[in-house]
Amino acid sequence: MDLTNNLDKQYIDGKWLVGNHEDIIENNNPFNQEVLQKIQGASTDDVDTAYQAAAQAASSWANSLPQRRSEVVSKVGRLISENKKAIIEWLIKEAGSTHVKAEVEIQICQAIIKEAASFPSRSHGYIMNSTIPGKENRVYRRPLGVMGIISPWNFPLHLSMRSVATSIALGNTIVLKPASQTPVTGATLIARLFEEAGLPKGVLNVVIGKGSEIGDYFVTHKTPQLISFTGSTPVGKNIGKLAGEALKKVALELGGNNVFIVMSDANIDQAVDAALFGKFMHQGQICMSINRIVLQEDIADEFVEKFVNKAKTLKAGDPSDKKVTIGPLIDVDQVGRIKEDIDKSVKAGAKILLDGKIEGTLMHPIVIDHVTDDMPIAANEIFGPVAVMIRFKNEEEALKIANSKDFGLSGALHTRDIEKGVAFARKVETGMIHINDQTVNDEPNVPFGGEKGSGIGRFNGEFILEEFTRLQWVSIQHEARDYKPFA
Template structure:
């Protein structure tokens, strides 16, 4: 048994406790439906207890930079020392293949190490002279307070830590609710790492509970200073509405509809290499995944032929097999949605270039060609190994089609002409565009975030510092000031 299967409890005010909601949830392996752990979920009273405890603990934590530095470094060491068990629980609980689990682990370590450099970014950072004689202006960044963190199932560890690590480093307390489907790896594991690292009680709280219990409390509890959420756009809209009523700040990373743009002069072999990774990593269950391939008509047939051929060779199966690329979708509901999308494509008369097969909770790669970019299908986030390919009559038409979506998270563009590609990239209404690469990219020091309906705010250092701290101006009148009355 993996050690983290034993940590099937909430971590509240420094104690591991069962939930008191009188309801249990089974955490299952999405590949074979094996029960990994059973959790008694947290009640509304316990959620209130967690927020109140975080509020009480935050002040001293925010003032102790030396302790924050020590805890952050210890937590990184804990992750490195327990790497193999962490990789295994990522596979068992989220269906991560070996490539994806290792990528997620490495991203998490890089993020935590970068967060450790932020510890001393709190406090006075700038002095400026004043227009008033004898006055000095001081600008400070102070901890925001209590951060409410809500994370998804797809990159559960990394997308949790992307909020938690910088928030803690900058002196905030965090109340974290993982997606219950991956609550061990993105809740309990993180709590254990910080507990072992020496975090004071109350500074980090891990709640294993469900939306029907939480309601809006993770968005509007009186203790919350900022809500950080990664998930669907409809839920993001609800958070914005609820938090906005109380003028609470939000960081929202929401849905995507990433275009993979293949211009007429693209190197098709290199584009296909990138396309395979950017479509099938983690079974396509990534907000940045390629949702639409938009290909210039001059190279459409070549791209399609080579992409389909490569897709046929993608290995699928048990994610514990190190050669497997496509493992299980997270649950049966996601399988049903994916099969329904394939039926919609057939009904619309699109080209079924490679039809996927359901094998348990696995959907094998599916490629659909000549998709109408304006269709409901093309405007739907697949979140599965279904590749949609559309044709463009010109490069300008291609960019226009790419921009035809309510979303604006990530995008990519392939061309041999770097300057032309950069010009087009600046015209893509997405928060991130990658030239001659696929759209699934994230780095600790990159500006990460979306436009339009894909979110609000930016992750990455140093951009996250402004999100998770509060600006304060102190002026010091060093000489007596003369007043007009």
């Protein structure tokens, strides 16, 4: 399979096309700034054409046999396995993924594809009793129709595929808009895989364009019945507002300010190892990454010392080097934003224990202790390799810290007393929380999603079926009904 041709073009109605907007989107390697591609951006006319193609394909794809849809999705999974090396190379050079992160991304992507391939046979309706004599109630499950999907740059392959593969399996058609930083791994590569797998034209369409040019138009367009967005909370709130005004459904997976709580009875060595993974995987550029490490006072010094010693051993550099575990941030703007929050927090009293150097987009691990929950480095989502240590006296204070932000995506808690941990976890206002583990978890069969400013809806398993389909009630009156006093 050729993964080089046409990946710098729009994919609309089964054709690879040059966009009609005057803007040129540069696709750069975030580590060395090499220009990988120059892509002619999509215009609003291109968005119209893509949605029209999806609408025209919707009926035939919705009525296709379930085994046909399952077969296409399954073949995409096989093609990813066959082309794994080339896909990893793209994830490294386009998204700044290290080898280990690219391997993890492909693994979870394959898991959700396998799950999605089972959806055509798992998607069913109901026959239900009626309170009316002689009546039968049938509830039919149908595809939504056309969906608009907007995907992010941090896990572009997986976070596009979890909506794309699921939607296609359930009989929907799609227009996909990737992040401008990752148009290949977030969209055109996926389109190429589905094209090779035999997906009919018009079922999947890709438009690559700047959000400032086509973003709002993509959301407010009259055609899609649902907008699926993964990204920042401010952008998600605007999408929710625009979609709500148009009475569209939304599936929003947004930002997080995730806590990693270590109680005094925890296994400290296990907690340190878990925290290193949850903080530094993909340079902390994951919505589920640990944002605040919250330590009970009597074990805080021991935890911090062990954490710093291990963080010093993590190698930062060129993500194409298999020994590197910390690669670049996606662009220099992210570095500047994080550095500003660090500087303000240090002025407020925070102490830098590990001052990793900064080289362009590359940030070596940084560890900051004696942070308070109101400092900028704790109050804001970091999205970078900066570990923040906050200390607490008792469980009441820990819970207050955990619930202090307008986010509720993921969390973790370490304690030897499992039932105490479960009781505490159930008080945390979050969609997901993990005991004696770290915050970055995603499994294809469990509900994935957040509370508060972290989003609306749930992905994965049977839970996404409810998001990406609709129900229709059809009743049959088998016996004559008594309509008195009207009859």
